[in-house]
Amino acid sequence: MNNLAISMKKFFTNKNTVTIIGVIAILAILYFLYTSTVNSATKLIEVPVAAKTINPQTIITAEDIKYISVASAARPDNVVMQESAIIDKYTGVGVTIPEGSMFYPELLVEKEDLPGDWLTLVGTDALGNPEIPYQFPVTVTTTYGNSIQPGDYVDFYVRAYNEKNVLMFGKMIENVKVLSVTDGDGKDVFRSTNDIGTPSFLGFGLQAELFDVLKKAEYISGTQIELMVIPHGGLAPEEPLEVYVSSEYLRDFIQNQTLELPKNPEPVTPTPEEGTEGTTEGTEVTPTDSAASTTPETTPAS
Numbered sequence: 001m002n003n004l005a006i007s008m009k010k011f012f013t014n015k016n017t018v019t020i021i022g023v024i025a026i027l028a029i030l031y032f033l034y035t036s037t038v039n040s041a042t043k044l045i046e047v048p049v050a051a052k053t054i055n056p057q058t059i060i061t062a063e064d065i066k067y068i069s070v071a072s073a074a075r076p077d078n079v080v081m082q083e084s085a086i087i088d089k090y091t092g093v094g095v096t097i098p099e100g101s102m103f104y105p106e107l108l109v110e111k112e113d114l115p116g117d118w119l120t121l122v123g124t125d126a127l128g129n130p131e132i133p134y135q136f137p138v139t140v141t142t143t144y145g146n147s148i149q150p151g152d153y154v155d156f157y158v159r160a161y162n163e164k165n166v167l168m169f170g171k172m173i174e175n176v177k178v179l180s181v182t183d184g185d186g187k188d189v190f191r192s193t194n195d196i197g198t199p200s201f202l203g204f205g206l207q208a209e210l211f212d213v214l215k216k217a218e219y220i221s222g223t224q225i226e227l228m229v230i231p232h233g234g235l236a237p238e239e240p241l242e243v244y245v246s247s248e249y250l251r252d253f254i255q256n257q258t259l260e261l262p263k264n265p266e267p268v269t270p271t272p273e274e275g276t277e278g279t280t281e282g283t284e285v286t287p288t289d290s291a292a293s294t295t296p297e298t299t300p301a302s
Contacts, residue, residue: 118180
C-alpha cells in the first residue's frame, strides 16, 4: 500500500506528468467552450415574420404573422420577437414589409402616430391665428425628381415682368413646411416604397396674408407672373422654422395689381334709449277725441 502511495506521489510530482495533465485540462476546457458556443449559435429559434406583404399605414393582425426557424446567430439584435409587440401596430408612412421579412421597431407605429387627411395637419400660426389650406400644383420636374416630401421646407420664388417689361426674379416667402405631396387623385405619393406616385400638388397651411398673395399671383393674367417652390437642402430641421415674407417688394408688386375689397362694416347693435325700455308693454290703445269727432252722425230720414 505504501509502495502505491509512493508511486502515485512520484507520478504527480513529475514535471512532465504535470505538464501533460495541464495541457489535457486546457484542451478539455477549450473543447467545452467551443462546443457550447457552436451549439448556442446554431440553435434554432422561432422568429415572427410577415406572412404576406404588408402595405404602408396598415394595421397588423395575427393573420399577418407566421414563424420561421432560424439559427440564433442569424437573428439581428433589434428584431421584434414578441407577437404582442407587433399585433395592432401599424406600418409607417411609406413602409412596406415584404412577405417573409422580420419585424423591426422602427417600422411599426401606433395608430395615433399616423398622419390622417393632410387638412387635419393645418393648424394655427405662431400668434394663434388659424391657417388656411393651400395646394400648389407641381410636377415631377418642379419637385426636383419627386424629391420634395412631407416635412420638408420650401421657399416660394416669383418670376415676373414689371411695368417696364423688365424681368424680376427672387424669393418672396421663406420656410414654408410641406404637409402633403399628393397625386391627381388626392392620394399620398409616398404611400408605398414599392410604387411611388406622380406628384400633382403640394399641401401647405398658410397665414391668411400669404394665402391671399399666392392665390392672387395665380389668378393675375397678362403680367407673366410665375410661382415656383425651391426646397431647402440637407435634412429637415428638428425645430419648426418661422415663415416670413423675404421680399416685400415682390409681395407689394402682386398686391398692387389687384383690388383690395372693402371689408363689411361691423354690425351695430341698437341700444334702447334711456327711460323708454318697456313703456309699450301692457299699454292699452284707445281712440282719440279728434278721431271720434270726425265721425258723422246719422239721423233717420223723415
